[in-house]
Amino acid sequence: MTSPDILLYDRVVRITRVYLGPAADRFIARQVQNHLQKEPQALSSEDLGRLIDWIRVAVSLLTEDNDIVEEYTTQLRELAKPSRQAS
């Protein structure tokens, strides 16, 4: 578990908070544990693609507003870009 990967989990939660508020941390922890079979803090950049796919499915169950789903997953994809990850 490297420092940037810990930051990655926190950044995923931070983005999620814009959509799910105080439930964000629990939501992401659940997605990582249930679908990636990992501890949330062990989330790495390699897992991000699969995690975003699962998040898309989960959020689609919460809202019919596709714009929100798109906006949310686009922001998460930004995290996969090298320049962002290094910051």
Add this chain to the structure above:
Amino acid sequence: MSRPSNAMGYYIILSIVFLLLAAVLPANQQASQLYHLSNSQYHLLFFLVILPLMLLSFLAIYGYVKLQNYANSIDKTPEGHDFKLLANGCRWLAWGLLVPAVVEIILNSIANVHPGFHAAAIVGTNYLYLVVPLVAFSLISNGSHGLLSRTKQQLSISNTKSLILVLVLIGVAYCFLIFRHYIGNSLGSTNNPFHLPLWLMLITMVIPYLYAWFVGLLAVYEIVLFSKQSRGVLYQQALQLVAYGLVIVIAGSIALQYVGSIVPSTGHLVLNTSLAATYVIRLVAVAGYILIARGAIRLKKIEEV
């Protein structure tokens, strides 16, 4: 009656008891003569009056159960305790529609057979109806205050002043409508529709009701403020359904108590505008419970997917 899973079971039992009592207990002679009803016609009319109340109670219980389910699902989170308080307050309001009505029918039936018990039945019923908002609004207020304190928001002075003004208006009008029943009586006389001397009515009924309503209105304000300050687009959408549902439920509950206490209970079935008004208000309040249920279902879904 605390576990959500048991709530519907208790509701069914209580409804059956209510229906049986309505069918078995003797008809009130005063009401029968007033509306020229036979014994069976009286019971049929009574059924028609209580059936909407039972349906509305069912929806109210459904609403609080959904909120309690959500509160249980976030039990270990910081806001879990506050949502439990909100759900418990709603539980008191929901059961407060049905339980006092069942007790009232029993007390009034005893008074039908023993006229000397009439005053005690009226006083007892009035106090029973008072306990519900006192407990419910205190619980809801504790919950709403706890939630708002997490957002580090405080009530603004101007809004607090507006709230005080609303309460003063409600309070003065309430006192006027209560005291007009005492015109011509001495302070200690119980010869009035409430069967209480004015001083006792003031201390044990008027002041507690005004206190409960102020606590309820304050809770309404805090809940709306909390829902507006919360982060998360999807979370906020669901939370606002719960918040506005609570606003309608509390406002409806206050209106119901207002009408119920300014139009004194007679102890028997009376078909008047007051009865119609209480059903309209109950219908509005139940719309609030439906909003609460919808919001709570969405909030719980966020915790499940």
